[in-house]
Amino acid sequence: MTIQHTVVFRLAHAPGSPEEAEFLDTAQATLAGIPGVSAFSINRQVSAKSDLAWQFSMVLADQAAYDGYNAHPEHVGFVEGRWVPEVVAFQEYDFVAR
Amino acid sequence: MTIQHTVVFRLAHAPGSPEEAEFLDTAQATLAGIPGVSAFSINRQVSAKSDLAWQFSMVLADQAAYDGYNAHPEHVGFVEGRWVPEVVAFQEYDFVAR
Numbered sequence: 001m002t003i004q005h006t007v008v009f010r011l012a013h014a015p016g017s018p019e020e021a022e023f024l025d026t027a028q029a030t031l032a033g034i035p036g037v038s039a040f041s042i043n044r045q046v047s048a049k050s051d052l053a054w055q056f057s058m059v060l061a062d063q064a065a066y067d068g069y070n071a072h073p074e075h076v077g078f079v080e081g082r083w084v085p086e087v088v089a090f091q092e093y094d095f096v097a098r
Numbered sequence: 099m100t101i102q103h104t105v106v107f108r109l110a111h112a113p114g115s116p117e118e119a120e121f122l123d124t125a126q127a128t129l130a131g132i133p134g135v136s137a138f139s140i141n142r143q144v145s146a147k148s149d150l151a152w153q154f155s156m157v158l159a160d161q162a163a164y165d166g167y168n169a170h171p172e173h174v175g176f177v178e179g180r181w182v183p184e185v186v187a188f189q190e191y192d193f194v195a196r
Contacts, residue, residue, distance in 0.1 A: 003144070008191055024175035024196065046101070050191055068126035091189075093106055093148055098122065 001096050003060045005069070008045055008052040009090035015053065023086055027056065027078065034072045036065035052089060066094075099152040101158045103167070106143055107188035107193050113151065121184055125154065125176065132170045134163035150187060164192075 013019040024042050032040035039059040045052050060066045069075055122140050130138035137157040143150050154155040158164045167173055 004141070043102070044196055045191050046194055047190050047192040050189060052191070053192055054159045054196075055191070091148060092145050093143050093150070093153070094145040095153055096144055098140045098142055098152075 001030055001062065002096040003063070003066055004057060005006065005060055005066060005092075006055055006057045007090055007092045008050070009087050010053045012086050012088050017046045019086075023082060024054070026082065031058070034069055034074050036060055036068050039062050052091065060091065069090060099160065101161070101164055102155060102193040103158055103164060103190075104153055104155045104192065105188050105190045106148070106153045107185050108149060108151045110184050110186050121180060122152070124180065128172055128176050129154065129156070132165050132167055133170050134158055142149075150189065 010012055011020055011023060013023065028042060029038065031037060037060065039057070041057050043055040043057065058069075060069060061085045107123060109118055111121065116121070126138065126140060129135060135156045135158065139155050141153040141155065143153055156167075158167060
C-alpha cells in the first residue's frame with residue numbers, strides 16, 4: 001500500500017535567509033533522487049496553530065521502499081550532516097488511505 | 099494560492115469500533131460537500147513517531163475559500179456537535195507550495 005511519508009519542521013535559520021534556501025534546495029536535490037521516492041515536494045506550513053514552518057512530503061510504493069529510503073546512504077548522510085544540526089523542531093507523520 | 103488544509107487527530111473511540119467508522123463516515127459526508135472543498139480525503143496516520151491516528155485533508159482554492167469553509171454552518175455544526183466531544187488530541191497544519 002502506498003505510503004505518504006511526511007515531516008513538518010522548523011529550521012534554525014532565519015525565514016527568507018540564504019541558509020534556509022540552501023538547506024531546502026539541497027534537501028530537494030538529495031532526497032528526491034533516492035530510489036523509490038516519488039512526488040517529493042517541499043511545502044510551506046502556514047497555519048498559525050503550529051510553529052513549524054516547512055514540510056517535506058514524498059510517496060513510497062510500499063514498506064520495502066520506505067525501509068530502503070530510510071537506510072539509503074544519501075538519506076542517512078543528509079540526516080546526520082544537515083538535518084540534525086540545522087532543524088530545531090519536527091514531527092513525522094505517515095499516511096495511508098483509509 | 100491553493101491551500102491544503104489538514105488536521106491530524108485521535109478519537110476517543112476504540113480503533114476499529116463502529117463509533118470510529120461512523121465518525122469518519124459522517125465527517126466525509128458533511129465536510130466534503132461544503133462549497134469550496136476539493137480533494138477531501140481521510141487517511142490513516144501510521145508512523146509510530148506520532149500517537150495521532152487519522153488525518154483529514156482538503157484543498158481550498160484560496161484564503162477566501164478557506165474562510166468560507168471555516169465559517170460554513172455545516173463545518174461549525176460538525177465541530178461543535180462531533181469534533182469537540184469525540185476528538186481527544188489534534189494538530190492542524192496548512193500547506194502551500196514553496
